[in-house]
Amino acid sequence: MWQQREADQLHVIDEPTLAATGQDGLTVVTPKGDWTAAFARELEALVGARTAAPTSPPARIDMKGVGRLDTYGAWLIVRLARVLGSPGAPADIADIPEHFSALMAEMGATNRTPVEQPPRTNVLTDGLAAVGRSVADLARESLVFTNMLGAVCLSLLGVVLRPRQFRLISAVHHIDRVAWQAVPIVLLITFLIGGIVAQQGFFHFRKFGADEYVVDMVGILVLRELGVLIVAIMVAGRSGSSYTAELGSMKMREEIDALRTMGIDPVNVLLLPRILALVIGLPLLTFLGSMAALYGGGLVAWLYGGMSPEIFIARLKDAISVTHFKVGMIKAPFMALAIGVVACVEGLKVQGSAESLGLQTTNSVVKSIFLVILLDGLFAIFFASIGM
Amino acid sequence: MTGQGEQLAIRAEDLVVGFGARLVLDRLSLEVRRGEVLGLVGGSGSGKSVLLRSIIGLLPKRAGRIEVMGVDLDRVPDRERRAVERRWGILFQQGALFSSLSALENVAFPMREHLRLSDRLRSEVALAKLEMVGLSVADANKLPAELSGGMVKRVALARALALDPDIVFLDEPTSGLDPIAAGDFDDLIKTLQQTLGLTVFMVTHDLDSLASVCDRVAALAGGKVIAVGPLAEVMAVEHPWIEAYFKGKRGRALGRAVLHMGT
Ligand SMILES: Nc1ncnc2c1ncn2[C@@H]1O[C@H](COP(=O)(O)OP(=O)(O)OP(=O)(O)O)[C@@H](O)[C@H]1O
Ligand SMILES: [Mg+2]
Numbered sequence: 343m344w345q346q347r348e349a350d351q352l353h354v355i356d357e358p359t360l361a362a363t364g365q366d367g368l369t370v371v372t373p374k375g376d377w378t379a380a381f382a383r384e385l386e387a388l389v390g391a392r393t394a395a396p397t398s399p400p401a402r403i404d405m406k407g408v409g410r411l412d413t414y415g416a417w418l419i420v421r422l423a424r425v426l427g428s429p430g431a432p433a434d435i436a437d438i439p440e441h442f443s444a445l446m447a448e449m450g451a452t453n454r455t456p457v458e459q460p461p462r463t464n465v466l467t468d469g470l471a472a473v474g475r476s477v478a479d480l481a482r483e484s485l486v487f488t489n490m491l492g493a494v495c496l497s498l499l500g501v502v503l504r505p506r507q508f509r510l511i512s513a514v515h516h517i518d519r520v521a522w523q524a525v526p527i528v529l530l531i532t533f534l535i536g537g538i539v540a541q542q543g544f545f546h547f548r549k550f551g552a553d554e555y556v557v558d559m560v561g562i563l564v565l566r567e568l569g570v571l572i573v574a575i576m577v578a579g580r581s582g583s584s585y586t587a588e589l590g591s592m593k594m595r596e597e598i599d600a601l602r603t604m605g606i607d608p609v610n611v612l613l614l615p616r617i618l619a620l621v622i623g624l625p626l627l628t629f630l631g632s633m634a635a636l637y638g639g640g641l642v643a644w645l646y647g648g649m650s651p652e653i654f655i656a657r658l659k660d661a662i663s664v665t666h667f668k669v670g671m672i673k674a675p676f677m678a679l680a681i682g683v684v685a686c687v688e689g690l691k692v693q694g695s696a697e698s699l700g701l702q703t704t705n706s707v708v709k710s711i712f713l714v715i716l717l718d719g720l721f722a723i724f725f726a727s728i729g730m
Numbered sequence: 731m732t733g734q735g736e737q738l739a740i741r742a743e744d745l746v747v748g749f750g751a752r753l754v755l756d757r758l759s760l761e762v763r764r765g766e767v768l769g770l771v772g773g774s775g776s777g778k779s780v781l782l783r784s785i786i787g788l789l790p791k792r793a794g795r796i797e798v799m800g801v802d803l804d805r806v807p808d809r810e811r812r813a814v815e816r817r818w819g820i821l822f823q824q825g826a827l828f829s830s831l832s833a834l835e836n837v838a839f840p841m842r843e844h845l846r847l848s849d850r851l852r853s854e855v856a857l858a859k860l861e862m863v864g865l866s867v868a869d870a871n872k873l874p875a876e877l878s879g880g881m882v883k884r885v886a887l888a889r890a891l892a893l894d895p896d897i898v899f900l901d902e903p904t905s906g907l908d909p910i911a912a913g914d915f916d917d918l919i920k921t922l923q924q925t926l927g928l929t930v931f932m933v934t935h936d937l938d939s940l941a942s943v944c945d946r947v948a949a950l951a952g953g954k955v956i957a958v959g960p961l962a963e964v965m966a967v968e969h970p971w972i973e974a975y976f977k978g979k980r981g982r983a984l985g986r987a988v989l990h991m992g993t
Contacts (some may be wrong), residue, residue: 413862413894414845417851445925447919457871584842693875
């Protein structure tokens with residue numbers, strides 16, 4: 343063993359060769375030199391050329407001259423033997439040096455059946471199939487969504503009947519994460535949005551001398567739509583994605599199965615506290631966000647529009663009513679529910695791979711933002727028809 | 731021409747590794763010779779995985795020196811470091827397969843990165859490696875999440891062997907394998923060691939592996955190597971942990987077998 347390694351180190355690089363000679367009806371193929379991965383390209387070419395040249399079987403491979411061998415070279419020799427022989431009876435490999443014999447035996451036992459390749463498909467039919475599948479998926483997905491909504495409601499009912507089952511600490515922890523820790527960024531963004539809307543208002547309304555209506559626009563837009571929408575989209579991106587990633591990696595490591603086998607309902611322990619935290623947190627954030635947006639609007643009105651804060655506040659009082667405020671706030675918990683349920687559904691869909699975790703997280707954010715906007719539209723129709 | 735350093739595959743000297751206030755390895759020294767199979771034993775939590783991870787440079791050390799193939803990895807430029815890294819293969823305790831690649835692609839991955847091979851040769855050799863570790867063609871296209879625990883171990887071993895490395899680090903390779911598979915695995919390691927001159931650094935609790943493939947055994951306790959040498963010698967060392975380990979209910983049978991082999 344030892345000496346051999348030593349010899350290996352002294353061994354200078356020895357280009358591999360492959361010669362063939364005919365001896366009374368028998369083709370003798372003699373590989374020589376280093377049959378190692380470093381020469382893989384050359385070796386493949388040598389073996390390929392030998393295979394292409396028509397040899398009349400029977401053939402024999404004489405390995406006496408092989409200086410170094412690793413699994414790559416060994417496999418190529420085995421491959422050559424199989425090609426030179428007839429199916430089921432590879433050509434003889436003779437004179438295998440003692441210390442290579444075990445490796446040659448190992449390699450000789452491999453690759454007897456090729457890996458099956460996925461069947462080739464037609465681009466057109468594939469495309470059509472994908473369209474069909476996504477329609478079917480849409481139906482299935484709304485079913486899964488409804489199912490999860492039902493499970494969460496059931497779990498909520500259970501908690502109402504037996505309040506001791508509620509995971510209060512977990513819920514508080516999640517409220518801290520999704521609401522309290524989100525306050526600074528939500529305030530900042532809504533403040534900026536309020537300011538931008540006001541600035542645009544002044545810039546364009548001034549042409550018609552309608553400066554004063556900027557306050558109406560900012561007030562109504564922020565309270566009814568912008569406040570809740572911006573905050574919901576931010577929460578979907580910030581908390582929905584983290585719910586999906588958390589639940590997904592728990593699913594990957596079988597933590598959720600472990601909970602189930604202990605007779606604990608994952609909906610109760612993992613999902614309900616998270617979703618409730620969103621349902622409580624999002625209205626609070628919406629309120630704070632709307633106030634910050636109005637503040638931003640007022641500040642811009644003062645600094646850019648030249649409207650003093652007193653006038654701004656007085657106009658605001660005339661322009662808005664509690665109804666506008668209510669319209670915004672009523673939407674918030676429903677959007678929170680949609681975000682939470684989508685995040686949980688997507689998290690539980692994660693399969694074993696890291697790629698699927700990323701995919702579901704993206705899906706979760708995209709779908710929950712879509713649902714938030716869809717809900718907003720439905721609410722707009724609803725409020726219009728009841729005259730709010 | 732070959733000095734002491736040349737003959738050693740791994741040399742760790744006065745190695746200190748710890749987390750926070752706790753020292754896991756405390757001035758540990760260990761040498762692994764080229765071409766040998768060294769088995770590392772120690773209680774659960776004694777720091778075997780930590781030692782393995784510090785040798786391959788995944789954990790920072792507080793003091794000491796580590797040389798692999800005569801190269802001190804802390805003191806060489808990146809290029810040389812990478813050259814050494816190409817010459818080792820690692821089997822992590824949990825497999826650490828790439829979850830979005832199939833078993834075959836996992837094995838082919840290091841080949842794709844480091845060798846110039848045609849697609850055909852790469853997939854053939856990758857399949858050959860999978861078959862060498864006892865997987866069937868039917869499993870080659872499965873994703874890691876679809877493999878059983880023992881199959882994950884085997885794919886991880888095949889990946890560790892993908893580049894025909896000079897050293898392989900194996901962290902509990904036979905745990906999770908059935909006894910027949912574990913025996914096959916031992917044979918495979920022996921074959922590769924003999925044909926490719928492989929050096930094997932193996933953490934194992936498998937007493938049969940220790941007896942059948944390991945040339946030497948090192949025992950780790952209290953952050954130090956308390957004994958190193960052929961299994962029979964290590965078993966004879968008087969140390970409470972060694973006595974408990976080898977003379978426990980399971981160890982006794984092995985003891986008889988080893989003595990039997992000796993006579
Ligand atoms: N990243 C880490 N941070 C803190 N402590 C760690 C870390 N990794 C390991 N340890 C501690 O180091 C000690 C040794 O751990 P190690 O994983 O090496 O054990 P082991 O000997 O491999 O055990 P086993 O046979 O169970 O695998 C343990 O006490 C462990 O808690
Ligand atoms: Mg370990």
